[in-house]
Amino acid sequence: MKGVMRFGQKGKLSPRYIGPFEILKRVGKLAYDLALPPSLSGIHGTFHVSMLRKYTADPSHVLTYEALELKLNLSYEEKLVQILDRRLKELRNKSIPLVKVLWRNHLVDEATWEKVDEMKIKYP
Incomplete structure (x- = not known):
């Protein structure tokens, strides 16, 4: 939680939950590995179910994208x-x-x- 508190306000005004994040895999019966962004690299990615909330679907969270035309060296040309x-x-x-x-x-x-x-x- 210390890594999360650095980004927002401290104390009782700090965010209770952040996310949503993708679940990578289930670890044991009550823990999950999450895909955290690089800004949260100081936090261990495994969380107990008591620290997670169910995600409610929201159409505004869906992102649209265009497919990139990658070259063999994994670069692309800016247009x-x-x-x-x-x-x-x-x-x-x-x-x-x-x-x-x-x-x-x-x-x-x-x-x-x-x-x-x-x-x-x-x-x-």
Whole structure:
């Protein structure tokens, strides 16, 4: 529980339950191994049934995804979806034109600023 309390508030305002997490396997009659995220790597993944709650299905928890086209070395090519914004980065001696690029399989918050000349070469 100390690992969980680090992430939220302490004391009686700390979350009573976190999750949901996937059950990997049953360990004995009353314990289960859970798939915890990397942020909870300091916590042992086996829990007694008294520490678990039944999951009630919620349609908002279902995530949609697009299948990635992986290469043989398990990498994939980023594809440009849309240019969201433009700006000029002013340095001492020069100015650099930039564009904010939204990539496929990424959220709007994950859009990156790229140089215009590099983007024209990659995506004419």
